[in-house]
Amino acid sequence: MGKTFSKPEALTDAHTHYCPGCTHGIVHRLVAEVIDELGIRKNTVGIAPVGCAVMAYNYFDCDFQEAAHGRAPAMATGIKRVRPDLMAFTYQGDGDLASIGMGEIVHAANRGEKFTTIFINNAIYGMTGGQMAPTTMPGQRATTAPEGRDVEKTGMPIRMCELLSSLATPGYISRQTVLKPKYVNKAKKAIKKAFEYQMENRCYSFVEIVSTCPTNWGMTPLDALKWAEDTLLPYYPLGEFKTPEE
Amino acid sequence: MAKVLMKGNEAIGEAAIRAGCKNYFAYPITPQSEVAEYLAKRMPEVDGVFVQGESEVAVGYMIFGAAGCGERVMTTSSSPGVSLMSEAISYIAGARCPAVFVNIMRGGPGLGGILPSQGDYFQATKGGGHGDYRLLVMAPEGVQEAVEMTMKAFDLAEKYRGPVMILGDGLIGQMMEPVEFPEDFDATPMNNDDWATSGMDTRKTDKRNLVKSLFLDPKALNDHNLLLKAGYDRMRQEEVRYEGYNTDSEYKILIVSYGTMSRVCKTAIDTMKEEGLEIGMVRPQTLFPFPEQAVHDAAAKESCSHVVSIELSMGQMVEDVDRCVKGQRPVTWYGECGGDIPTPEEIIDHIKSLLKN
Numbered sequence: 001m002g003k004t005f006s007k008p009e010a011l012t013d014a015h016t017h018y019c020p021g022c023t024h025g026i027v028h029r030l031v032a033e034v035i036d037e038l039g040i041r042k043n044t045v046g047i048a049p050v051g052c053a054v055m056a057y058n059y060f061d062c063d064f065q066e067a068a069h070g071r072a073p074a075m076a077t078g079i080k081r082v083r084p085d086l087m088a089f090t091y092q093g094d095g096d097l098a099s100i101g102m103g104e105i106v107h108a109a110n111r112g113e114k115f116t117t118i119f120i121n122n123a124i125y126g127m128t129g130g131q132m133a134p135t136t137m138p139g140q141r142a143t144t145a146p147e148g149r150d151v152e153k154t155g156m157p158i159r160m161c162e163l164l165s166s167l168a169t170p171g172y173i174s175r176q177t178v179l180k181p182k183y184v185n186k187a188k189k190a191i192k193k194a195f196e197y198q199m200e201n202r203c204y205s206f207v208e209i210v211s212t213c214p215t216n217w218g219m220t221p222l223d224a225l226k227w228a229e230d231t232l233l234p235y236y237p238l239g240e241f242k243t244p245e246e
Numbered sequence: 247m248a249k250v251l252m253k254g255n256e257a258i259g260e261a262a263i264r265a266g267c268k269n270y271f272a273y274p275i276t277p278q279s280e281v282a283e284y285l286a287k288r289m290p291e292v293d294g295v296f297v298q299g300e301s302e303v304a305v306g307y308m309i310f311g312a313a314g315c316g317e318r319v320m321t322t323s324s325s326p327g328v329s330l331m332s333e334a335i336s337y338i339a340g341a342r343c344p345a346v347f348v349n350i351m352r353g354g355p356g357l358g359g360i361l362p363s364q365g366d367y368f369q370a371t372k373g374g375g376h377g378d379y380r381l382l383v384m385a386p387e388g389v390q391e392a393v394e395m396t397m398k399a400f401d402l403a404e405k406y407r408g409p410v411m412i413l414g415d416g417l418i419g420q421m422m423e424p425v426e427f428p429e430d431f432d433a434t435p436m437n438n439d440d441w442a443t444s445g446m447d448t449r450k451t452d453k454r455n456l457v458k459s460l461f462l463d464p465k466a467l468n469d470h471n472l473l474l475k476a477g478y479d480r481m482r483q484e485e486v487r488y489e490g491y492n493t494d495s496e497y498k499i500l501i502v503s504y505g506t507m508s509r510v511c512k513t514a515i516d517t518m519k520e521e522g523l524e525i526g527m528v529r530p531q532t533l534f535p536f537p538e539q540a541v542h543d544a545a546a547k548e549s550c551s552h553v554v555s556i557e558l559s560m561g562q563m564v565e566d567v568d569r570c571v572k573g574q575r576p577v578t579w580y581g582e583c584g585g586d587i588p589t590p591e592e593i594i595d596h597i598k599s600l601l602k603n
Binding site for chain 2: 041042043044045047048054055057061062063064065066067068071074075076077078079081082083085086103104107
């Protein structure tokens with residue numbers, strides 16, 4: 001019997017540093033599978049964020065640049081403008097993208113830059129140790145919101161897909177998750193679509209993945225999956241928010 | 247090629263294209279917006295890239311991304327904008343990418359003013375961004391030199407794999423002068439296959455490249471910073487440029503001045519020479535590396551009793567001048583820091599008052 005399952009070529013042999021129960025590993029694999037299937041590994045530049053995925057280049061086996069906090073979309077803009085023949089993707093968390101990098105992501109999307117963003121939304125700052133993010137849920141505890149997020153003082157969580165979909169520039173905007181196996185294939189399809197739109201030089205593409213952070217949520221991996229499904233998914237509904245065909 | 251009359255800002259834009267830089271990202275700010283306006287029209291004519299970013303912060307990282315691919319790239323800005331870009335400059339220095347930054351200085355701090363200034367001397371030569379890095383900084387005295395330095399900047403950025411800055415002031419950006427573009431300039435970028443994220447297929451290799459500035463292991467960061475330092479030390483050996491003006495004479499006072507301010511000093515020196523009063527000047531063309539030995543030796547001349555640093559700031563370069571003179575002569579500052587430029591007459595009065603005391 002032949003080999004039926006193997007590591008994507010676009011992943012290195014390195015063990016990840018991610019915590020038990022973290023969904024980064026699944027999403028890394030999905031992106032790598034898509035890169036393999038499209039045969040673009042040797043033509044791709046990834047842009048790592050600041051946050052838990054800062055060392056994503058240790059796991060993806062393609063050219064990589066490492067951004068400053070929130071600036072990955074500006075770097076991807078620089079890359080794609082001077083080398084439109086390359087494929088570029090940014091891989092960013094919610095502190096990086098929705099807080100300090102809000103300006104860069106909105107303007108890159110609005111210019112219709114031809115790159116792809118994978119947005120990991122786990123409603124908290126991971127690498128810096130569990131501080132409140134713009135996506136943190138009302139009442140959710142964080143090290144900088146010890147009594148839970150007070151929306152009177154901090155506003156409501158920002159929904160990036162809805163916000164970016166409001167731009168008049170054509171784009172591909174989708175929210176997916178990998179909380180259960182049934183979601184994983186859908187997430188991969190969306191990621192593939194996003195890369196395909198870029199390959200066709202069609203539009204900016206953005207896939208949000210609702211994710212977990214058991215460590216900073218103070219939960220077991222299983223409890224984290226359940227909490228995310230019960231709490232995050234109702235506020236961050238899954239689906240395609242925008243396609244360039246519209 | 248015949249000389250053409252050009253505004254400094256436009257000449258800088260054209261110089262970039264002549265140096266093989268087809269990639270320009272910028273955000274508008276007075277007094278250098280003409281560079282962007284010029285290149286918005288010119289870049290499409292040469293199949294180049296023009297992008298107006300949403301902020302100087304973003305522009306800094308567009309430059310970073312493009313430079314990381316090994317392409318020649320430039321941005322221009324003015325003081326408050328350069329403050330915002332300084333974060334990216336630190337990352338670009340850390341990640342060892344060649345890029346050219348032009349700062350057409352205006353008054354500060356804060357919004358300051360829009361008139362010429364040299365108030366960013368410290369920012370350019372001592373840091374600006376965080377961490378252990380230096381910028382190679384060139385300071386033109388006029389439009390022709392701005393063109394030559396801008397073109398040379400791309401070679402130097404590649405030679406040292408780091409950011410290079412042209413430090414001009416609002417007057418150089420705004421004034422028109424006849425310029426001649428060098429014809430035999432080699433605009434071919436250096437081979438960057440060993441580091442740039444230009445795509446493995448492009449490089450025909452299986453080895454991927456990483457552009458990064460994170461070194462969590464203290465030994466690795468130490469080694470990395472020592473590698474940067476080796477480049478800065480080499481700059482000190484190979485890139486120091488300055489002009490001596492009337493330094494063959496038995497000058498009584500030595501002026502150290504750069505950029506627009508040094509041109510006014512030249513007029514003052516010529517006038518005093520006609521009166522029989524010899525004054526010499528060292529004009530640094532590179533601010534980092536600073537012409538340390540030249541300033542030191544010029545101050546040591548027996549006829550020289552005093553050294554004065556004349557700047558459009560409250561006195562920044564004077565600290566470097568003092569450092570180089572090493573106590574051989576008194577070192578003082580003279581200048582303006584609000585946007586006015588001292589006239590030759592004012593400089594002459596000041597020099598004479600120094601001699602009287």
